[in-house]
Amino acid sequence: MAHADPEDSPEDATPPTARRARARIASVYRRETRRAGGTWSSMVSIVGPDRRVVSAIEDDPDTVVNAQSVNKIAVAAAVLDKVDRGQLKLDQKVTLTPEVIVANGDGIFRLHKVYGDQITIAAVLSALLLVSDDTAARLCGLVCPALEINQILRAKGFTHTQVAPVANPARFFLGKTTPRETHTLLDKLVAGKLVSSGSTTFLLDVLRSKDGYIDGIRRDMSTAERERIATKGGWLESDRHEAGVIFDGSSKPVLTYALFARGQFTGGTAVDANFGGTHPALEARARLGRAMLDAVSKLRSGSDRSYRTRDYHPVDGD
Structure with a gap:
């Protein structure tokens, strides 16, 4: 038994x-x-x-694994690090343009259908983390490019938690951890x-x-x-x-x-x-x-x- x-x-x-x-x-x-x-x-x-x-x-x-959207926490931390150092402000705005939309990704920004919205960094980060918005990741890249994200994370001791840069410096894949x-x-x-x-x-x-x-x-x-x-x-x-x-x-x-x-x-x-x-x-x-x-x-x-x-x-x- x-x-x-x-x-x-x-x-x-x-x-x-x-x-x-x-x-x-x-x-x-x-x-x-x-x-x-x-x-x-x-x-x-x-x-x-x-x-x-x-x-x-x-x-x-x-x-070492593909982090997928779990790394959006690290991306948000890098952006907030720049806020903490006075290089960005949470009420600073970025523009939602058709070119930045991830058409088939997760999130809410791709559902707008009309663009030109002025979106605060605070709203971008909320969408990034709350509904895992993929377009929000691109909007983060406009104010904190991929290489800078990685530099900030390495300075905090994270050598594996890195995004993967692409030809466009403002864009990246979510990388490893x-x-x-x-x-x-x-x-x-x-x-x-x-x-x-x-x-x-x-x-x-x-x-x-x-x-x-x-x-x-x-x-x-x-x-x-x-x-x-x-x-x-x-x-x-x-x-x-x-x-x-x-x-x-x-x-x-x-x-x-x-x-x-x-x-x-x-x-x-x-x-x-x-x-x-x-x-x-x-x-x-x-x-x-x-x-x-x-x-x-x-x-x-x-x-x-x-x-x-x-x-x-x-x-x-x-």
Whole structure:
């Protein structure tokens, strides 16, 4: 008779310690990645009440992968670095022209149909992160060219997290990263060591918005639970990635994750055209997201940083 994994028992779903939370998360990760198939490279850590960082998952974390839209966080950080140094302003405007539109990409700007809009850098960054707008990436390139993005990221210690320049200096492919570097970038962000305090709050407000990406980690959560998570997805061809931070009940960062999945998933190449929530990797991330949130639900982060969001109140107009 087969015995159930004790880490999958209901009483262990919300463990009281970081050590047991780590075991719970690792167990669910193993189960869900086996079920989904594909090749996974991941890193997940927990900040305990004593401020000690507990590693929950280190699965080929130094593998260089195609970052896809997860690197839009890094692009936004580079633009905000220029804002912090006074070289740009969030209310500075760029022009949405037909030439800059990514006609078949993700986002909202391609849907306008008429162009000439004057768009603030703040709005560009919001679209870049909230709806993963591909045209917004080109608009970022107008004020922070590819080589400058890479230079800024290298200066911050990110040698693998780089965009891929093309002939047009204002344009780029989203390039490469490693799970460890993306994890470190997020840890530096919530520690206030990536960009200024104001830019940190701006980035986290957008990434935590309930209006952002919900097909993966945040899928099986309430509105309030979703707003406890800052997250960014990335996808192309067979790649299905997501990275972010979970905050505890006091809005302190308690768990950081960087999950990169690619290759042949359960269902074969037929699922490569499925970028929705029924893709095996996204279903795995949804179950893992629920498990991660539950696993740290009794923990209080020892972080000295707290980032609160405004309470959500739906309205019907006016």
